[in-house]
Amino acid sequence: AQKITQTQPGMFVQEKEAVTLDCTYDTSDPSYGLFWYKQPSSGEMIFLIYQGSYDQQNATEGRYSLNFQKARKSANLVISASQLGDSAMYFCAMRGGFDIPNTGNQFYFGTGTSLTVIP
């Protein structure tokens, strides 16, 4: 079974500071992908960053970076230089089954972390 755990229901960060959102996962798939999505109050799900299980380097996308520790099964999102527009729910997700042809590979989501950026 695949499982994503986000243990921080809510986080606060000062504007311009960095913040780390925690995510741990559990899977028996040898090949999988880890994702972070942002959901602002408008409700849409915005793709932020992706990390493949075989990627040698941690993924970065602008102010977002993913701190991937495979042995610990963690995939924490780091947001640098927080902005007021970063206030939103953040979801960690995982997809597996990449090496099994003709099988489904749905996303498994964590429960999310609500981030509030304080001016």
Next chain:
Amino acid sequence: DSGVTQTPKHLITATGQRVTLRCSPRSGDLSVYWYQQSLDQGLQFLIQYYNGEERAKGNILERFSAQQFPDLHSELNLSSLELGDSALYFCASSVESRGREAFFGQGTRLTVV
């Protein structure tokens, strides 16, 4: 703009009724996923289609059904609606069944009264 289009954005209907939610995937994406997001259940996977065929099924009720058409758009049919079906329904698409990225539509907010 993710390129995934969902209609309608909002839907209010009465218990016992039937509704159809529509999703147009990004151009070139063959795989479509449906998710339900409610306050108490989080994001729940419902069903996945790949190039017109059902590929995976999650926690989808028997009252719900879906299909993907030859032009790759997908519809989620919800029938005999109950108050507890009120939720945000998302469609996502990806380029292939095992593609790395999936982009979500803006969702359809369903309210059952």
